[in-house]
Amino acid sequence: NSGHLYPGIPASDGRGNTVHLALASGDTLAAASARVTENGGAVVGPLVEKPFGRWTYATDPDGNPIGLFEPMAA
Numbered sequence: 001n002s003g004h005l006y007p008g009i010p011a012s013d014g015r016g017n018t019v020h021l022a023l024a025s026g027d028t029l030a031a032a033s034a035r036v037t038e039n040g041g042a043v044v045g046p047l048v049e050k051p052f053g054r055w056t057y058a059t060d061p062d063g064n065p066i067g068l069f070e071p072m073a074a
Contacts, residue, residue: 029054029070036066 033043036058045057053071060066 027070029056029068032068032070033058036060036068041066 029047033056036043040061041058043056043058047054047056051072053069055067055069058066058068
């Protein structure tokens with residue numbers, strides 16, 4: 001796993017930086033997004049696709065911003 005902080009969407013609401021998480025091996029963005037909603041969070045952004053991977057934005061149950069990232073297969 002890896003990650004970084006990003007001062008952007010959806011953190012523009014004043015909650016601070018967004019934590020971006022690269023998904024563990026074998027996991028998908030769809031599976032991670034489902035776990036977010038199953039555990040009280042919300043997916044709040046559209047799916048963004050680029051040649052290097054795809055991501056979406058979510059919030060945890062307390063409203064803290066999270067970016068979920070799935071790299072493209074090598």
